[in-house]
Amino acid sequence: MYHILVCDDDHDIVSALTIYLTGEGYAVTGAGSGQEAVELFGKHDFNLVLMDIMMPGMDGIAATAQLRSRSNVPILFLTAKSEDTDKILGLNIGADDYITKPFNPLEVIARVRSHLRRYTRLGGISSSPDLLAVDPVTLDDGAKAVVVDGEPVNLTPLEFNILRLLMSHPGQVFSMTQIYERVWNDTALGSENTVAVHIRHLREKIEIDPAHPRHLKVVWGLGYKMEQT
Numbered sequence: 184m185y186h187i188l189v190c191d192d193d194h195d196i197v198s199a200l201t202i203y204l205t206g207e208g209y210a211v212t213g214a215g216s217g218q219e220a221v222e223l224f225g226k227h228d229f230n231l232v233l234m235d236i237m238m239p240g241m242d243g244i245a246a247t248a249q250l251r252s253r254s255n256v257p258i259l260f261l262t263a264k265s266e267d268t269d270k271i272l273g274l275n276i277g278a279d280d281y282i283t284k285p286f287n288p289l290e291v292i293a294r295v296r297s298h299l300r301r302y303t304r305l306g307g308i309s310s311s312p313d314l315l316a317v318d319p320v321t322l323d324d325g326a327k328a329v330v331v332d333g334e335p336v337n338l339t340p341l342e343f344n345i346l347r348l349l350m351s352h353p354g355q356v357f358s359m360t361q362i363y364e365r366v367w368n369d370t371a372l373g374s375e376n377t378v379a380v381h382i383r384h385l386r387e388k389i390e391i392d393p394a395h396p397r398h399l400k401v402v403w404g405l406g407y408k409m410e411q412t
Contacts, residue, residue, distance in 0.1 A: 185299055186210045186228060190220040190246065191235035191261060196284075200233060203288045204295065217246030224250055231299055232258045233291075234278070236269045244273055251277030255339050257298035261286070274380040279341055280367065281377075297368045302340050315350040317398060317409050320389055322350050331389050341366060342385045345378075349399065349409035358406035382407060 187209050189200045197213040204211045212227060214220040218241040220234065232250060236243040247258055260273050260281035270281050282294060315322040319332045324347060329336045338346065344366045349357065359378040363371035386393040400410050 184208065184210050185230040186212065187295065188212050188214060188220060188223060188227075188229045188232045190214040190217065190233065190238075190243070192216060192238040193235070196235070196261070199288075200291065203291060207292055207295075209295070217241030217243055220246050221249050224253065229254075229256055230302065231256055231295060233261055233282075233295075234258055235261045236273065237263070244269065244276060247273060247278055248276045255302075257302050257340070259294060259298065271376055271380065274377060275384075277339070279339075294369065301344065301366075301368065315347065317350050317353050320346075320350065320398060320409075322347055329389070336388050338385070338388060339381075341381050342388070345381055346385060346389070346399075346409075349407065353409050356402045356406045356408045361406065 187204055189197050189204070189211055190213075191197050191200075192215050194215065197215070201211045201213060212223055212229070214223055217234075217238055220232070221241070223229075224232075232247075234243040234247055243260060247260075250256075250258060257279045258277065260270065260278050261284060262270055262273075262281050263284050273281065279298060280294060282291060315324065321330045322328075322343075323330075327343065329338055329343065329346065345362060348362065348365055357365075359375045360371040362378050363369070363374045367374070367377075382399065383393070386396050386399050390396045390398065398410055399407065401407055
């Protein structure tokens with residue numbers, strides 16, 4: 184059974200999400216602050232985190248930074264429409280996605296399923312490893328490993344899946360909408376910032392000079408591609 188951590192200082196929201204998620208068969212633990220979420224994370228094994236941004240004391244941004252330093256489990260922000268800047272900041276420090284309040288329970292369930300499915304698939308072991316290479320980057324889909332110039336690189340599940348998509352089709356341009364729909368397995372609705380942030384993180388890990396990438400390139404107005412040099 185998947186175990187989900189729900190963190191929000193609004194008790195009613197935690198209660199509602201607990202009802203929705205337990206009704207789908209998930210185990211749920213609630214937290215009322217970022218500090219409590221960090222403490223619970225150290226005591227239990229969680230498969231996914233739903234994290235509010237605006238909370239007194241340790242907010243969701245600070246809590247997410249601490250959680251991400253320990254684990255690559257999916258972290259989804261619960262945000263208000265007015266918190267666009269915080270959404271980008273959250274993605275920058277390691278959040279995977281966000282859900283805007285007031286949220287539709289069906290959307291929450293769909294997002295949770297999608298991220299758990301992808302995280303579980305990434306964590307599994309394939310009996311037929313698939314090796315992809317776009318010099319100097321090598322991706323082993325079976326071992327879920329990436330090597331750049333002979334050095335292992337630690338990617339998040341989303342970064343790995345974006346890289347796998349682009350390396351599977353070297354030279355082909357994928358729009359941000361196409362990347363989101365294939366990697367997040369969800370409809371892209373205003374998700375360009377989410378993709379752009381993850382692409383930037385990916386460049387920082389695989390490019391010698393992320394500001395002037397040689398491999399993961401942008402085609403202005405069209406999208407991104409992985410290019411052999």
